[in-house]
Amino acid sequence: MRSLLAAFTTRGASFLAAGAAVAIAGLALGERGLLSVGALLIALPVLAAVTAGRSRYRLSCVRSVIPTRVPAGQPAQVSIRLENVSKFPTGLLLAEDTVPYALGTRPRYVINGIERGGLRELSYPLRSDLRGKFSVGPLEIRVADVFGLVELGRSFASSSTLVVTPRVVPLPRAVVSGAWLGEGDGRTRTAAAAGEDDVVPRAYRDGDDLRRVHWRSTARYGELMVRREEQRWRNRVALLLDARASVHSGSGSSSSFESAVSAAASIGVHLTHEGLDGQLITDSGAVASPGLFEDVLLDALSVIKPSRRHDLDAGFSALRASGGGLIVAVLGRVTAADARRLAACRREAGPAIAVLLAVSTWGAAPPAGDQAADGQQRAIEAETGPAAAVLRSAGWRVACLGSGTPLPAAWLELARFTQHASRGGGLLAHSGQGGTP
Numbered sequence: 001m002r003s004l005l006a007a008f009t010t011r012g013a014s015f016l017a018a019g020a021a022v023a024i025a026g027l028a029l030g031e032r033g034l035l036s037v038g039a040l041l042i043a044l045p046v047l048a049a050v051t052a053g054r055s056r057y058r059l060s061c062v063r064s065v066i067p068t069r070v071p072a073g074q075p076a077q078v079s080i081r082l083e084n085v086s087k088f089p090t091g092l093l094l095a096e097d098t099v100p101y102a103l104g105t106r107p108r109y110v111i112n113g114i115e116r117g118g119l120r121e122l123s124y125p126l127r128s129d130l131r132g133k134f135s136v137g138p139l140e141i142r143v144a145d146v147f148g149l150v151e152l153g154r155s156f157a158s159s160s161t162l163v164v165t166p167r168v169v170p171l172p173r174a175v176v177s178g179a180w181l182g183e184g185d186g187r188t189r190t191a192a193a194a195g196e197d198d199v200v201p202r203a204y205r206d207g208d209d210l211r212r213v214h215w216r217s218t219a220r221y222g223e224l225m226v227r228r229e230e231q232r233w234r235n236r237v238a239l240l241l242d243a244r245a246s247v248h249s250g251s252g253s254s255s256s257f258e259s260a261v262s263a264a265a266s267i268g269v270h271l272t273h274e275g276l277d278g279q280l281i282t283d284s285g286a287v288a289s290p291g292l293f294e295d296v297l298l299d300a301l302s303v304i305k306p307s308r309r310h311d312l313d314a315g316f317s318a319l320r321a322s323g324g325g326l327i328v329a330v331l332g333r334v335t336a337a338d339a340r341r342l343a344a345c346r347r348e349a350g351p352a353i354a355v356l357l358a359v360s361t362w363g364a365a366p367p368a369g370d371q372a373a374d375g376q377q378r379a380i381e382a383e384t385g386p387a388a389a390v391l392r393s394a395g396w397r398v399a400c401l402g403s404g405t406p407l408p409a410a411w412l413e414l415a416r417f418t419q420h421a422s423r424g425g426g427l428l429a430h431s432g433q434g435g436t437p
Contacts, residue, residue: 012045012149045149058086069163080122084114094142165298166265172412201225236325237278245306247332250362268297285314319345327352339387343394352396356384361402
């Protein structure tokens with residue numbers, strides 16, 4: 001009874017109420033004409049409900065989302081193919097697809113019937129400024145009679161998934177070169193010249209095991225040389241993201257955490273396009289998932305949330321176990337002690353880049369004028385200076401970003417200071433006008 005009453009529209013319920021009132025008046029006044037009118041008003045929506053309920057419509061629904069993964073702020077297109085596979089034409093159909101609130105309002109369509117074997121194609125755009133993994137569907141169909149007195153709801157079971165990744169900013173290509181990584185064709189030729197039993201010898205450094213001394217190379221170069229056969233040089237990157245809630249500032253899409261996630265995604269995608277494989281590491285440890293690095297990276301960063309951890313121990317352990325290659329660290333507020341522990345994760349003279357966020361600038365008002373911008377720059381240097389100095393002295397290339405620092409500009413500056421970084425220097429990327437990383 002409750003489901004039958006719920007099927008009536010406002011118009012249908014009004015017919016029932018009016019019919020009941022007229023019938024009661026007819027009984028009270030002894031007017032058979034009024035009683036007949038009341039019975040007709042009641043019978044019309046009831047007959048419409050029975051007719052709609054006995055309809056044997058069989059519909060098939062196929063939904064596609066193109067593309068299934070988009071950066072935040074970019075649109076995706078949803079296409080629905082609705083086909084009538086029954087032997088009878090349908091009546092009036094009201095279609096509504098289930099869409100999460102973050103993706104916008106639910107699309108609604110009025111379909112004036114579908115003939116036997118016919119189909120209708122529906123489409124609508126989706127767009128979200130928030131990253132995440134969203135379920136689109138199922139499609140809900142309401143069967144209505146021609147008078148608009150009754151609507152009966154039916155729902156399909158199928159749904160689709162849309163992954164909204166962090167904003168990916170294109171970066172210049174001149175930063176990470178094969179020569180700086182010590183890999184690629186140049187590394188292969190050097191190894192071939194040295195011989196299979198002596199892969200890329202290097203100069204002896206204090207602390208090296210004397211059993212690794214290669215005397216043939218020592219005689220050739222006139223200085224003590226050691227073997228490097230146990231070190232596998234690969235085009236690989238270990239990308240560390242500091243996701244601790246305690247080291248970030250701001251809220252929502254304008255927070256330093258979201259900027260760090262966007263920076264990690266942009267750097268990871270850029271390095272993938274440069275031919276590097278890799279692994280994502282957070283303060284909770286390595287993110288283990290099958291698939292290509294870019295896919296794993298974007299899928300993980302689309303749903304990552306600030307963690308409640310207060311240290312980077314698990315992340316540092318995963319870095320040390322990563323097997324060498326390029327290290328890229330995107331960090332929030334870190335101390336000099338944290339920087340020293342991070343610097344110790346670098347294997348021998350392997351390449352390493354650190355992106356330090358001055359998180360206090362995300363909670364402050366934007367600067368107005370050159371003097372205010374200078375004040376913000378001083379705040380950036382004061383906040384990130386101690387950790388940056390430790391990393392630079394250990395041979396890292398460092399960029400310190402404020403809320404107004406464009407990530408591509410800072411990334412390009414890293415390339416311009418390659419020679420300075422190789423001597424133990426670094427970079428402080430000055431804050432300027434532009435979007436957040």
